[in-house]
Amino acid sequence: MDSVCAFYQAVKEHEVVAGISFDYGAKHNHQEIPFAQHHCRMFGIEHRVIRLEFVGELFKSHLLKSGGAIPDGHYEEETMKQTVVPFRNGIMLSIAAGFAESRGADGLVIAAHAGDHAIYPDCREAFMKSMADAIRLGTYAGIEVLRPFILLSKAEVAARGHGLGVDFSKTWSCYKGGSIHCGTCGTCVERREAFILAGVPDPTSYASNEPLPAKPALR
Amino acid sequence: MDSVCAFYQAVKEHEVVAGISFDYGAKHNHQEIPFAQHHCRMFGIEHRVIRLEFVGELFKSHLLKSGGAIPDGHYEEETMKQTVVPFRNGIMLSIAAGFAESRGADGLVIAAHAGDHAIYPDCREAFMKSMADAIRLGTYAGIEVLRPFILLSKAEVAARGHGLGVDFSKTWSCYKGGSIHCGTCGTCVERREAFILAGVPDPTSYASNEPLPAKPALR
Numbered sequence: 001m002d003s004v005c006a007f008y009q010a011v012k013e014h015e016v017v018a019g020i021s022f023d024y025g026a027k028h029n030h031q032e033i034p035f036a037q038h039h040c041r042m043f044g045i046e047h048r049v050i051r052l053e054f055v056g057e058l059f060k061s062h063l064l065k066s067g068g069a070i071p072d073g074h075y076e077e078e079t080m081k082q083t084v085v086p087f088r089n090g091i092m093l094s095i096a097a098g099f100a101e102s103r104g105a106d107g108l109v110i111a112a113h114a115g116d117h118a119i120y121p122d123c124r125e126a127f128m129k130s131m132a133d134a135i136r137l138g139t140y141a142g143i144e145v146l147r148p149f150i151l152l153s154k155a156e157v158a159a160r161g162h163g164l165g166v167d168f169s170k171t172w173s174c175y176k177g178g179s180i181h182c183g184t185c186g187t188c189v190e191r192r193e194a195f196i197l198a199g200v201p202d203p204t205s206y207a208s209n210e211p212l213p214a215k216p217a218l219r
Numbered sequence: 220m221d222s223v224c225a226f227y228q229a230v231k232e233h234e235v236v237a238g239i240s241f242d243y244g245a246k247h248n249h250q251e252i253p254f255a256q257h258h259c260r261m262f263g264i265e266h267r268v269i270r271l272e273f274v275g276e277l278f279k280s281h282l283l284k285s286g287g288a289i290p291d292g293h294y295e296e297e298t299m300k301q302t303v304v305p306f307r308n309g310i311m312l313s314i315a316a317g318f319a320e321s322r323g324a325d326g327l328v329i330a331a332h333a334g335d336h337a338i339y340p341d342c343r344e345a346f347m348k349s350m351a352d353a354i355r356l357g358t359y360a361g362i363e364v365l366r367p368f369i370l371l372s373k374a375e376v377a378a379r380g381h382g383l384g385v386d387f388s389k390t391w392s393c394y395k396g397g398s399i400h401c402g403t404c405g406t407c408v409e410r411r412e413a414f415i416l417a418g419v420p421d422p423t424s425y426a427s428n429e430p431l432p433a434k435p436a437l438r
Binding site: 048050051053054055058059060084085086087088089090091093094095097098099101102121122124126127130131133134135137138139140 | 307310320340343349354357
């Protein structure tokens, strides 16, 4: 959902060379990747799927098909730590940087936003700044990491995407990777909240529409 | 050659969890990886090969099987730029960081040394420092990037490895990836020079033992 919104904004503001999806053995990759392909096709932009088989084979995370069940409830809860894929953003950004340099691009876009989670060390600002430095310094072109949504909440991302004409029925969030969104895992809870807070119609079919859990106090 | 020496030193100084080789479609991967396996086996240490098929498919470099011929002569020459694999060190370090975090390790070792080349932006000190920051900040364990050879020349690395008992006949450098070392590509020229400067016997069979080219003046 965030990435598709960032893609629509990038298409408006930049000359976009290609879109990249990573198939890293996550339970939901088979749901989100066809949607990514769909949106690239809408604009006639090349879409590439980069397979990272080693993640599923060597890394431990409940997010992966090789891991345990996805927990329910808000992200902030300790259990969501089980869904961390170690250094996932670092790996994806590095590969995107190499691909961008190969294609003669000047930058790459990641849909990191202000609501991203401090439980994921590779979502924190200090990490992102160092990684962006490494990518700028480690490429001939001085590839820039663009984070157009970094000051927006997820609700504001939804509002932005709505304004850009994103068809949210063709976006995927649920970490469980079933045939429809579960409605109860951390990322489904956030998706539902974002649409409500943004006042944007939510076209998603959820397996459970049970009331959203109260947000735990920050610790 | 550098990596094997760093491995022997790491085994002496640390508890080594595993060794990693990357098969990224380079012409010489099939020569260097079995040697890496050999040295890990010597110490009873797990060795993993991580395949990065996307590099050969999507990236452009003469180092790759999908690229053109490897040029001869010193690294400093402009032609050696063709052997750059965009952001290779960034990609490898990121993956190694995720793997280290998955295994509960505290650090990872790269055999970067003082003779590494400014033609490769992802060998420069400024890149390495930012990348090490990103890895420390982007992992729960605060994974440290160790560069034990960063103050050593390649000749000093050879001397160090000799002292550690490395059998250099079981190391590979040549970028051409033939059945024996060519003796004339940039990395073979450096290998030959390093043994001579270090006064260490060179057990390598080279296809050509022609006199080493004079080193071009720094530009």
